[in-house]
Amino acid sequence: MTTRTMTADEGGTEDFTTGEGLRALLRRLHEAGPDAWRTDPVAARLMAFAAEKYEALARKHGLDPWEAATAAFDVMRTRSAREAVDPWGVVTHAVRITCIFEERAQGLLCSVHQARRPHVSVFHDAERLSERDNPLDDYHSAFHTTDTTPDDEHSAEGHTSAVSAVEDAIAFMTLLGWPAAAARAGVEHVCQALARAGSRQSAFEVLRRDRHAQALLDLDGEAWSALLKTLLGNQAPGMSATTAGRGILLRLLIGETLPVLLHDDDLVLTVALAAPGSGRS
Known part of the structure; x- marks a missing residue:
């Protein structure tokens, strides 16, 4: 197995940009043990590729590309990614969801784990009153009233x-x-x-x-x-x-x-x- 892996690596035939290639690579890294992700040169190139692939998605949510790559790394080590029909689809979906809650966590000033909880994520992002140029009652709807009949309001x-x-x-x-x-x-x-x-x-x-x-x-x-x-x-x-x-x-x-x-x-x-x-x- 070692000889075959080295040959594939040296020949550059491990094309992890395709679903089939990524599945094969993830299975090989899993079988090689946890140290493979740290020492395997193909794994390093895979993470660099993931950082580039998800750069736009990370920027959209105000994150560094390597934060998206970290989310990709976490899901790539799971069984669901190794056995998926479309492993890149699974990874992309997981990265997208993680980026959403990373952004929510930054806005709410809490951990990502807390931001994933519905009773926390329903709140709006934290902001200072001093960040507004106008007084609070000029723009906040809670201080506004309109004269409407009950039927019109309903x-x-x-x-x-x-x-x-x-x-x-x-x-x-x-x-x-x-x-x-x-x-x-x-x-x-x-x-x-x-x-x-x-x-x-x-x-x-x-x-x-x-x-x-x-x-x-x-x-x-x-x-x-x-x-x-x-x-x-x-x-x-x-x-x-x-x-x-x-x-x-x-x-x-x-x-x-x-x-x-x-x-x-x-x-x-x-x-x-x-x-x-x-x-x-």
Whole structure:
């Protein structure tokens, strides 16, 4: 085994830029033991490649590229990455989620572990009052009042919450690898069908058989099914009272936030794997 590895390294045939090549390298490093990551020259080149690959993602969240590379290193040593059909997809997804919570942790002035907790991440970033040029009551909505009738106020709140839920649903899909255009088109089409049908179950049944919409949105069967179940919930008997049965539109309307949804591992995995162009088999 040592001779074969040295030959592959010297010949430069370990192409870890492909999914198959990365899987083979991760398995070899795992079998070689924990010291292999420290001494293997290919491992060093892999981490340099990861730092370059995720540089833009790290900069987007105000991080150093090597912080993203560190997140990649952590997931590369896991069994899920070694055995994944698309190991780069698994690594990219993990790095993206880590960068999100690293940024939240910096803004909240807490640890990443705390930032991942829903009851902590719901708060806004910390800021000093002195950072504002204008007095607090000039810009903070808590100090503003408007004269509205109860009916107008209730209607405005309902409209705002619905619009916010739609935008948050689009942002959620986009964060998990869906192209922005596909995420917006898919969410808005489902919302239009929901408004016409009047109930999630009716909308789900209509959309499930709507091959024209599926073709128009350029989604395969798996992505289309995942989109409907994610937004409207799993309509199978006995699922209505569960988190999976509610769907993210309802969950957002009843007060759950994006960080809370991102903490739902099963939901995140389902949406990420169904993303168009994710390379799933």
